[in-house]
Amino acid sequence: MTTTEHDTAGSVAAGNPTSAPVPLTTRKDWSSDQEVRWCPGCGDYSILAAVQLLLPELGVARENTVFVSGIGCAARFPYYMSTYGMHSIHGRAPAIATGLALSRPDLDVWVVSGDGDSLSIGGNHLIHALRRNVDLTILMFNNQIYGLTKGQYSPTSEHGKVTKSTPFGSLDTPFNPLSVAIGAEASFVARTHDMDRKHMTETFRRAHDHKGSAFVEIYQNCNVFNDGAFAEITAKERREEMLVPLVDGQPIRFGPEGSRGVVLDGDARLRIVDVADVGEDALLVHDESRSDPSLAFMLSRLAGGPYEPTPIGVFRAVERPDYSTLVDQQIDEVRARKGDGDLDALLRSGTTWTVE
Template sequence: MSELLNGNGALSLVPKTDVRQTAKDFKTDQEVRWCPGCGDYAILAAVQSFLPELGLRRENICFVSGIGCSSRFPYYMNTYGFHSIHGRAPAIATGLATSRPDLSVWVVTGDGDALSIGGNHLIHALRRNVNLKILLFNNRIYGLTKGQYSPTSELGKITKSTPMGSLDAPFNPISLAIGAEGTFVARTIDSDRKHLQSVLRAAAQHNGTALVEIYQNCNIFNDGAFDPLKDPAVRDDITVRLEHGEPIVFGADRSKGLRRSASGGFEVVNVADVDPSEIVVHDAHNPDPSPAFALSRLDSPAFEHTPIGIFRQVRRPSYDELMRAQMEEAVEREGPGDLAALLAGGDTWRID
């Protein structure tokens, strides 16, 4: 059991291929059908280009999606795929991942699919730490159903379903995931391919549930939602890039930094005005989720300061490991199971 609990990485049981792969190997013959200019195209290309690096057999990779624009993803991946039920992709992927440790299982979902009808499934997948990777495309709108506000739409958002402005306070997906004790929680942006792929590499190797929130532009119903993070004139001054083991400094001239505030959170300071020791060094491996949660609270709808990168990356036995260890122990103690004997067993009763 101890060997199982120590683990050898998320991909240790997934068969490798001897054939050199390219992005073309992961493209299907299906016409990619999203609106022209949609951020989903960039994410799809990034995933197809990154997967060959893993060297896994395509037959041992599976993409599971729910319902929404992002959930067309499995059609365009030359792997196994499952276009499942609205909000239930994490539940279906959990069954797949726990029963087939030889698979690399990925969930593709959107902010509406994952955080509205699927919120409960998402939380419990994170809590259990099932060995699967969740890509949460966040465009802050319902795109497939034509522009209603979503669980991540900002307060006061004018949409077809909220003509006078949304009254709902939005979810912060990163805060939610950290609050659920997610062991790998990260954020990236559809248009920053280098950063996106670096986060995907780390997520793929993580042993347990990895949640990657991807800011994704819906150019039809919420165009420009993340423009400040992409505008060369301001992006460096508002984007806080998190690197494990590095001081958290940012700005075009790296003149800004984070230090602990009196309230226990973080505050932005001018690096030149404080002692270097006051600048916080990012520790994604800290078992205490409080600092990562505090970092997630820096974000705001107005993008004053938006952290991207890996907020939390800690080691905890995955649900799959614990389940296999428990089954191994049961067989060792009780012997192999007998389904027929179980069905004909004495733990029954008759109602006259």
């Protein structure tokens, strides 16, 4: 490169036309050469597989894909992807990814995080990324425990959790991650779990296709420090009874042959009923694009914990302009009004005087 011909990040992007057909790829193309070092049996393996299997289907290029993570077991994720990636600092991935997404709206930016990373040390960055609607796909692995530091309770651990740091039981009220996300103005909120590859894949696909911040909570089993935390609802034989699939435009029902369902009570509360008792027409019809977030919020709190019937799927998917688009629009508007910046004119924009 010569010194007169300046390189810019923009020209780097321009040099790689996204319109060109992306070659067909397989999972192997999206896997790095690094040995995966999660504990044997960890739920993270199936999440990694779901993502690596999905990406070849999305028609995106590896070089335009970036995974950004914080700290924790989940945060090792970028090392296993053959994309661009950054393993950053605890809790800060949404902030770092925001800077990347704003300066490079041409990229596909994913954030991989855990419950401690996202909701404890990084809670502030998460809620602000969501309210700004930065174009990020945020995967939050929720195992309700601190794994990497070997088993302390997390902000999503149930009240009374006995761990090394809480030998007499934790006293904190846990966060409900989806309630937090909906309260933070998230435009896309979903939940899936590590025992169902197909459900994960479809949920991730929807999240990826969403323009703006997409927040996905993944119930993930930590088989070393919190084994079976979600078994009551995710074990194969329990799913039919305990998982409530949300399908846009469809009545919310679950159980054997859809025998159970969700109704909105007269006292403005959601209640689980036997369909036979209330009739199909009484069931609440799921509307993920409803602009008012109240019903999505109520659905996020239908279960008191992963031991009661728990909705999974897309809770909320509304369209509003993503932050990068707004930032770029504003720059374009100012450029149109003022013309491109001229440094010499800027330096002389105040009062000047000339000495001969």
